[in-house]
Amino acid sequence: MVAIVKYGIIGVGMMGREHLINLYHLKSEGVSVVCIADPHVPSQKYAQKLAESFNWNLQVFSGHKQLLESGLCDVVVVSTPNMTHYEILMDIINHPKPHHVLVEKPLCTNVSDCKKVITAAKKRSDMLVQVGLEYRYMPPVAKLIDIVKEGALGKVKMVAIREHRFPFLVKVIESITGIASIATLGYSGREMLSFLDLMRLFIGANPVRVMASGAMDLNHKDEEYDGRVPDIIDNAYVIVEFDNGCRGMLDLCMFAEGSKNEQEISVVGDIGKSEALVPESIVRWGTRAEGKNGVQTLLAEDKRIKYDGLHHGSSYLEHLQFLSAVRARGEQAPAVGLHDGLVSVAIGVAAQLSIQKGRSVTIEEVMHEQLVQSTKS
Numbered sequence: 001m002v003a004i005v006k007y008g009i010i011g012v013g014m015m016g017r018e019h020l021i022n023l024y025h026l027k028s029e030g031v032s033v034v035c036i037a038d039p040h041v042p043s044q045k046y047a048q049k050l051a052e053s054f055n056w057n058l059q060v061f062s063g064h065k066q067l068l069e070s071g072l073c074d075v076v077v078v079s080t081p082n083m084t085h086y087e088i089l090m091d092i093i094n095h096p097k098p099h100h101v102l103v104e105k106p107l108c109t110n111v112s113d114c115k116k117v118i119t120a121a122k123k124r125s126d127m128l129v130q131v132g133l134e135y136r137y138m139p140p141v142a143k144l145i146d147i148v149k150e151g152a153l154g155k156v157k158m159v160a161i162r163e164h165r166f167p168f169l170v171k172v173i174e175s176i177t178g179i180a181s182i183a184t185l186g187y188s189g190r191e192m193l194s195f196l197d198l199m200r201l202f203i204g205a206n207p208v209r210v211m212a213s214g215a216m217d218l219n220h221k222d223e224e225y226d227g228r229v230p231d232i233i234d235n236a237y238v239i240v241e242f243d244n245g246c247r248g249m250l251d252l253c254m255f256a257e258g259s260k261n262e263q264e265i266s267v268v269g270d271i272g273k274s275e276a277l278v279p280e281s282i283v284r285w286g287t288r289a290e291g292k293n294g295v296q297t298l299l300a301e302d303k304r305i306k307y308d309g310l311h312h313g314s315s316y317l318e319h320l321q322f323l324s325a326v327r328a329r330g331e332q333a334p335a336v337g338l339h340d341g342l343v344s345v346a347i348g349v350a351a352q353l354s355i356q357k358g359r360s361v362t363i364e365e366v367m368h369e370q371l372v373q374s375t376k377s
């Protein structure tokens with residue numbers, strides 16, 4: 001019999017409940033959610049009801065500090081609003097009892113806070129911290145990663161990622177107005193992170209420079225929350241240059257409800273090209289030598305997925321992988337570590353800064369804490 005790994009969830013809104021359901025589907029792997037923390041009573045009640053339907057009896061706390069003090073869990077999932085991640089992570093990392101952590105993206109909302117979390121976490125070899133950049137687990141994306149890793153495309157030269165989706169939900173807008181400043185990642189920046197992370201994964205190099213153009217053209221223009229008007233970019237092109245000479249481009253549109261696919265990811269190397277379509281789950285690949293008649297198409301699936309949820313099974317696979325890292329007791333690094341979290345935030349901040357300033361922005365520039373501090377004021 002495997003030992004039960006006990007989980008606590010901090011923040012049980014939309015994503016927190018999504019984690020709860022995913023973890024329930026991992027029950028047979030020896031997983032149990034034993035506690036939650038959320039100051040919002042309706043969120044607590046909703047999560048409790050859900051847990052009761054799974055025959056799980058949750059201990060409910062109104063804050064993360066009480067949850068940590070209770071000593072009830074071994075692993076915590078942080079799924080609170082972005083601007084709370086830094087404080088909560090620091091409290092977890094500095095707590096005497098070690099807790100492994102899966103934190104939703106973004107790691108923090110600015111580079112400086114990400115760095116402080118990394119410095120603090122270096123002192124805790126007894127804890128694993130993984131960042132929830134889970135798109136890499138989606139079956140068509142995972143297949144595309146395999147094709148690239150196998151070398152079927154040769155040396156990768158270009159990565160183009162198109163995300164054409166529906167606008168943000170009103171509850172998201174309500175929680176964000178006012179938090180985006182020049183050096184702080186706004187929600188449009190958050191939306192880009194999974195794809196900027198993927199770009200880096202396919203290219204396998206370090207980002208050096210970002211050129212972006214974007215605007216708020218259609219969404220949320222006539223909305224007002226507590227007297228404040230949202231300033232959320234709803235469409236952007238973001239070009240990222242890497243230190244091996246490759247370039248990637250993200251095409252983000254948040255008024256594209258009329259799309260068949262939300263994501264279309266294309267990777268081109270010196271030998272061939274491959275693309276993944278989500279949610280159609282189709283992957284195509286072909287070579288320059290064989291041309292369009294040689295293009296192969298397959299439907300990507302992963303039989304391990306027991307719950308598709310909101311992200312096509314990727315959250316389930318993310319938890320499966322994280323559980324295996326937790327069980328490996330330090331012998332297996334988290335799949336998406338703190339450095340990945342930091343770099344994705346740095347590219348996102350650079351993209352936002354590039355849009356605001358109308359010029360290209362280097363990663364060195366945003367990694368420099370002085371600039372981050374001075375642009376905050």
Ligand SMILES: NC(=O)c1ccc[n+]([C@@H]2O[C@H](COP(=O)([O-])OP(=O)(O)OC[C@H]3O[C@@H](n4cnc5c(N)ncnc54)[C@H](O)[C@@H]3O)[C@@H](O)[C@H]2O)c1
Pocket residue numbers: 010011012013014015016037038039040043062063064079080081082084104105106132134171175190311
């Ligand atoms: N991985 C993804 O694809 C994805 C998708 C959506 C959201 N997210 C991320 O998940 C996180 C949560 O997003 P959401 O959409 O679930 O938000 P949400 O607003 O639905 O839920 C957030 C919950 O956190 C609670 N909360 C607020 N402050 C808290 C605190 N200090 N301690 C404990 N609980 C607190 C709120 O009461 C609420 O119940 C965000 O960081 C977001 O970026 C990730």
